[in-house]
Amino acid sequence: MEAVYSRTKTLNGNLLGFCPGCMHGTVFKLIGEVLEEMNIDSSTTAILGIGCCGLAQEVVSYDLATAPHGRACAVATGLKRANPDTIVFTYQGDGDLASIGLAETIHAANRGENITTIFINNGIYGMTGGQMAPTTLVGMKATTAPGGRDPGQHGYPLHMAEIIDQLIAPVYIERVSCNNPANVRRTKNAIRKAFRNQIECRGYSLVEVVTSCPTNWGLNPGKSLGFLEENMFKEFPLGVLRDNTEVK
Amino acid sequence: MSKKLFLKGGEAIAEAAVRAGCRFYAGYPITPQNEIPEYMARRQPQVGGVFVQGESEIASVNMVYGAGASGTRSMTSSSSVGISLKSEGISYCASARVPMVYVNMQRGGPGVGTIQASQQDYFQATKASGNGGFRMIVLAPSTVQEAVDMTYQAFDLADRDRNPVLILGDGVIGTIMEPVVLPEMKSDEEVAALKAKHHGWAIVGHSREEKRGFLTPGFWSTDSLEAHCLELEKLYSSWEENDVQVEELYLEDAEVVLVAYGTSARIAKSTMEIMRDEGCRIGMIRPKTVSPFPARSFDRINYDTCRCVLDVEMSIPAQMLYDVRLGVKDRAPVECCLRSGGNLIEREDVVKEIKKILEGGGR
């Protein structure tokens, strides 16, 4: 029988430790497939943020370093500037990218660093157990906002794609999700485009993936999808915010 | 080749770094070390290197982590309060075994302190430069020439050990002008070869047949991290044997032994020379590496003649004092001559302390 589907070679077969219903695994699979299809996995380095993504460090086959919490875009800047031929991407959660690493994120984007950022927005701190993130929705409960996010105390969710869209330098900004097969395909296309931009030296690309966190949302995977579609997508609408890919 | 140039400390260090093959520098402005980033901004593009003004010290040190992780000779610099911000990144480099060199031109502290020279970061430099109990070789130049030579050497040490190396200067070393002879410029081929040597572990991409580059200061297994710590400990203890650098003067007949490093050592040394001319038997230990600390030099003091060891440093409260006491092991009393906050020690301060000891009678 002809094999029509197999695991990407960029995943080494070690078990992924993500919770049921978590989308980190899907995104790592998509990244791996893109790298393999574009035949760039042997020249690619991942800079992981600190968070649940660390669970993938021994699962992917390409080069990898872990950055201090929030500093992935600075580490990527140094690596890419010193090694323009290496394909460098950062992979960061919302606490990492939008809270502690806000300065590094915005300044790397503003310098137009020729890197790719994959931003996993699950509206909560996953790894540390459900604390409030800068992207937590108004009213959404977190262990450090037991009464739910209250704008009077905590302000409003940060819209990172829109914030970065205020900058002149970035070439490509898209918000996607992995809640159904069509969106998984869109996510893969967005990731491919973001890497192609880097190969063609166009500059900074951001792919924000809005995802669920069943464990820390306190919902089962099915209900998490419902919450994602009804609430997260309202706050973080999917779509292309900027695409200067064809402009030279 | 051995032409003498008249250079400012910070610029001389930057040029020495470039000559040693440094091709990546990132830093953030702070006095008294701005000469280094400003020089690098002009110089790196001339040699095909990279200069980035980071948005903060935190960003800068992490850029160096990224560049150093590719085997590129990389450097950052700052002063005191800015060095505090770099500490997490340096700890990551030490754990991930990323070679890098950084400079601290110490200024008065704590807090934002003053912009004048001090030696108030001794503990931070030698004992706890970040979390986790890692160690570094810390070179403490006393002259601009020494700063140049140590910078050149620092990159070799960082490469050899795959560990951060710190040049511990101060506001005087950073801004003073002195005649120097610069080391040889490494050729582009040499610089490329130095980088290529690291290809095995560097995170620049590896073919599917090769072992991947994998640098993570994060571990899921406590046993793996403990094994890593044991590995690091082996490295650190090798320095005691091989890497101590020290200047020892007149230990065989000294009645008073001065201990000082960096800028204080200049003042202590000239005091010693003047007083010896006047017939006072003064000696000196000048740590050139404050880590590893030259503890064994204190075994070479003649405790039959030595009445006191005088710790001379620009820090109140004293910091190097504790290493001095460990070296002396109660074989002589230890006194201090201190200034702080950005105030320089003056020769008269040292003379006064020595006279007090000498006039104080026998042991």
Ligand SMILES: Cc1ncc(C[n+]2csc(CCOP(=O)(O)OP(=O)(O)O)c2C)c(N)n1
């Ligand atoms: C300097 C620092 N502060 C705090 C932490 C603890 N910490 C680990 S992961 C994390 C948050 C992760 O949340 P997020 O970035 O949203 O990623 P997720 O785990 O949800 O994927 C925090 C605060 C740390 N490792 N380092």
